[in-house]
Amino acid sequence: MYYVVTIATLVTMALALIRALLGPSIYDRVLAANMFGTKTVLLLAVIAFLYGRPDFLDLALAYALINFIGVLAVLEFIRRRAYHQAAEPGAGS
Amino acid sequence: MAMLADIASWVLLTLGGAFVFIGGLGALRMPNLYTRMHAASLTDTMGAVLIIAGIMLQAGASLATIKLAAILLFLLLTSPTASNALASAALLAGQRPGEATASSERGE
């Protein structure tokens, strides 16, 4: 039964990857990467049970806790870039 | 009783898999960034809730169930936050909702 979920998650990961490759904007890629992260959490949780080693859920927990830091870093990057562009037009890109 | 839990968990897992897949399809096919974000958030919340609830039924009362509950709680906190942060970033950089996403990258 876990196989159905695993396959659905893997296919969704592939779809997210296609979105990450297509873009078109950088935010689509970040969105896809973030979605990919959540799918990885689900995949790791399911596979821990598929392997019969539920004590390995720590891994999924780690991703669930810290995977969003990357997106916050993107927001901070964009925010700082906006200030730079306001301060010195034409620079920064 | 055990069989009932099994059937319930199968239903939850299958439904979760379906939600995840539909969300992924939406994230690929929707016309612009904000609608794609909407589709992706579906997989992050509904899909995750269903799948993890399904596994929890399989795990029964054990440490694993508590860990799964923690994973679910943190996922439900972090992924909408990430979506919010991403939407803020896109808006700040001048992506307007309601129009097809223009490439903000040079040379592609």
Next chain:
Amino acid sequence: MTVLFGVFLLTLLVITALAIVRTQHLFAAVILTGVFSLLMAANFFLLDAADVALTEAAIGAGISTVLFLSALALTGEYERAGSTNRLLALGVVAVTTLLVIYATFDKPRFGDPEAPVHQHVAPWYLERTPELIGIPNVVTAVLGSFRGYDTLGEVFVVFTAGIGIVFLFGARRQRKPEALRSVIGELGEGLRHYLVPRVVGRLLIPFILLFGLYVQFHGEYGPGGGFQAGAIVAAAFILYALLEGEAQALRVLPTRVLTGLVAGGALLYGAVGVAGILLGGNFLDYSVLASDPIAGQHLGLLLIEAGVGITVTGVLLSVFHAFAGRGHI
């Protein structure tokens, strides 16, 4: 069936790597590197390497993206078109790929229990760990005790890299764009005005720290240990710095403390080794640390893992502050 999952994930890995190299937008390349790291971790997990997967997760999920983005903020987002001698490079790469693939035909098949790598030392480690070290996680036992010298070396490499960054960025930056002066206050305040990330982030920081400590001290029984815990704790402080601004984070953990952590962890590791000599054993022999050899091993492992965790946290945070402080203050 799980082998097929692995094959699928590996194929995605190759596609991602190709896309990373092809794109000229370095920002996009960094985001795709995040996807690459997720795929790597999933593959490691499928290949039974839970500890390695946890390390990749701890490093790849937040820290490496943050570091690359800070570097991009200081250098520029785009690479120039055109490469040097593209055809020659492609030729060299194609020939070498074929050579390496040709060489793989001599390798034992995937998962073959008769492979030479499984015949030497590894069975001994698996067999003797319960009786000599008395902990379930063989990876931690090999890391901390059987191959303690190795790990000491690795800790000093991490330490040296941290010192190197601090020296590189030690020189004060003179040129500061005049126009930026007026907004420096707002620039340095992080995501303070973004309510949702701030509230949720502040809520999660204690849990991330708690999880870090769990990984640190549960490393003898499940996947985890000093390397992973150090990265997770560093991620918590980096999250704080993103939310509240870098200056505020430096008020919580000043540079002096960070330098102390970098040196202190490595020193603690070395000191445990020296203590072994003083108590009449060999360098990094923990059996003599307590009256009972197994209790001694436990104590030694606990201390050296703590040393590793402290150094890794210190180095990663020093590096982050070096980059973040370079651009905007």
Next chain:
Amino acid sequence: MELLGLYHYWVFAILLMIGFYAVIAKPNLIKKLIGLSIFQSAVFLLYITMDKVEGGTAPIIQDGVVDPLYSNPLPQVLILTAIVVSISTTALGLGIVVRIKEEYGSIEEHEIQETDRR
């Protein structure tokens, strides 16, 4: 299945060379570092592939399992430390690139060489 027995090693070879291509052909220094980290990941993959034993499980000893089969812990130890070392050394490389940008005003290989020739 026999055909898939070497797939992991082929992926290793291809990843290795994708990383290598980025290092030798791309003039941008950050791109070179990204290529280098792909190269490193390929090596990690090679080691971890070797540790797998058919039907085995992760080398964390379980109580009450009859005749357990564990994968090889040794490659995992080597790679576990190597991952943390790789992020530290990559950070050092990024630091050097940032300093180059500050001194030369560019991180493109030929522009740096141009500046040096002057």
